[in-house]
Amino acid sequence: MLNPYARRLLAGLGVVAALVATPANPASADLSDVKIDFYFPDVTVAAGSPGKVESAILSASRPVVLRDVTMRFDFSGLSGKVIVSEPDDFGYCTTPEPSVLLCTDPFEVSLEEWGLAGILPVTIAPTDGTDEATGKLKVTFSAAGVDPLTRESSVRVGEGVDLAAGPETETSAKPGEAFDASLAVRNAGTTTVKGSSLVFFGDHALRAGEKYRNCTYDGDHLRTCNFDEELAPGTDYRASLDLVLGKDTYAPGRAYGEAIWMTRAEYEDFAAYLAEQGVSTGEPGTGGTLTLTTGRRQARAAQADTDPMNNHGLITVTTTGKNGSDLAAIGDKLTGAAGAKVTATVGFRNNGPATLDYTRAGSSVTYVRVGVPEGTTVVEAPESCAPVKGEEWGEPGEAGGRSYFCFAGSLAIAGEDETFDFTLRVDKVVPNAKGTVEVNVSCQCDGGFDHDLKPANDTAAVLVNAAGGGGGGTGDGDGGLPVTGAQTGLIVGVGGLLLALGVGGFVLSRRRRTRFVA
Structure with missing residues (x-):
């Protein structure tokens, strides 16, 4: 998740x-x-x-x-x-x-x-x-x-301490609506915790309302917060986050946020790792200070958590209303003489209005099938696509296939495209040589989108040396080959x-x- x-x-x-x-x-x-x-x-x-x-x-x-x-x-x-x-x-x-x-x-x-x-x-x-x-x-x-x-x-x-995240916070909101979410932490040990930090992982749907000066943000997404308050043994503390559910949130459904609590020393270790990797936690906010509800400030010494297993807090937001997505296939139109190499850029566009976010499952938002036009050979294929060989599958990026199955990413933002580049060699000129691009192809895999608002545009053409001004482009449902049957017997290793x-x-x-x- x-x-x-x-x-x-x-x-x-x-x-x-x-x-x-x-x-x-x-x-x-x-x-x-x-x-x-x-x-x-x-x-x-x-x-x-x-x-x-x-x-x-x-x-x-x-x-x-x-x-x-x-x-x-x-x-x-x-x-x-x-x-x-x-x-x-x-x-x-x-x-x-x-x-x-x-x-x-x-x-x-x-x-x-x-x-x-x-x-x-x-x-x-x-x-x-x-x-x-x-x-x-x-x-x-x-x-x-x-x-x-x-x-x-x-x-x-x-010094050994024990930070423990509070119980799950549950709320509901409709796309575009603001809401408050509580992050809770308890000092479950017997030693005072002198300062704490949290790292926040929120779905794309969760946007910051106020941007607090002691927190960092990647655009509108909260990433980290640092607290100076000392936490007394056996005491519960809360911080109330001002959040907004993005207007492009899919509904009905659920959105999640996770907070992982650390001591300040452990966060310093983690920040050093991020700096080494060239990863930024974003920019500090310019609003007020996010505070824990009780506590006072005190000089810090190095502390480490004796039980990291209980440091994870969860926010669950039930998204209400109705807000769907339309994925449209993107084809291409190419021209080339015999022996030439041309690049077909194909894929799909999320016409919205909702963004599709499957990143917690680590699965593809959709699956795409590409049929290679007659008279051409694939000499370079994307690493996220594999050739279909009957009931078997080749290696990712393998050249020479006649049909390819492609895995999309885990996040399809409304209004944006995701494309795959195939380098084709024109073996012989065939007028109006036609291939196809099909989105929302069925697959016995995790993920995949099956509530498309407009299935008619799920297929588009890939045309090579078209005559009479015909073209590929975004799928409009008129000239692509139909999806002929579900892929069966497929076990796919994906994810990280x-x-x-x-x-x-x-x-x-x-x-x-x-x-x-x-």
Whole structure:
């Protein structure tokens, strides 16, 4: 149920993996032209706790498969204060010298540009009797054919506290209507919490009313808030958000918002990760200050949450009224001599009035089928499209197909297009060679839209070397081939692999290539 912002930054606890993954490319003997990099997060752990499990995020300048990936953890700068160990005793790590842990992955590791986390995780824990400490963890990465790289991570041992999100808030509104939503948090521990932060993930439908000066916003969407108030043990606190349900919200239905509470120290660790990744939480608001209902300000020391499992709050908004969507197919008109390469840009437009937001499910808003015109061959296909080979499916982006099945994104904003570019080679000139684009194609997959306001425009033509001024363009229902039967026996691995980042027990999302399985 996480939106794209959440998938880029952090999500619920644990690892979610619901895709069929394949290595990006065969291993290369020569890695001299590949830039490998990694990042290991800063971490704050609670004194007297079992610590946190963390892992590096690996990336490569192009898809590559690595062997003998090794991570060396030197925690001598925290000797006697922190211990770095192998979680669950997998047997991949050794201790060649005091305050050093050496871990080697026995499996191949496939990397792509957007990175991969969860490789060779370690537990970072305070030693008995350590109440406060700060130091550096030196992490060195190496692999067969790759020069070693070293990075430093800041590690803090802080006072243990327990923030717990309040109960779910439920309300209702119609598109365009303002409403108040309460975010609740409780200090469930026995130690005063000296300042807190929240990261907010709201559906596209949830827009900010007032933009508070202690919060940040991406356009009209709330992202983070920082509170200076101290939270007394055993006490409940609330902040009332001024929100608006967007006029383009689909109705009837539901919209969701999630708040994840952190200590200020844990938020600092998370903010450092975002800065490293070049991700912005947006701009501060210029309105009043959002406050928790009780509490007073106090100087802060490092604190860490002892139970991140209870840090998630939820807002549920029942969207009332009736506000639907019309998805219209987009075709194209091309001209080319024999041997020429031409690009067909096809897809669909959301004519609105409602935006379709399937990002919490991580599924496509719709599925598109593209029929290739006679006399042409696909020489380049989008990675989100796979050729249909009878009852089997080829690989994403595979050339040479006669029919393609394409997966749309999870968010189709009213008034905007989503298109796919196919490079076609004109093998021979066939006057009025015709292909088709069909939107809202049935599929035994997650997602898909089946309440289209105007099914008549779900099909459009792709014309090559049209005679007499005929054209493709937006579907109008007059000249496309009909959708002939549902796709059956299709199991599709889609979505993102949510990999452990470990900031306060949360996870980072990274997309990986998928394959289509019949």
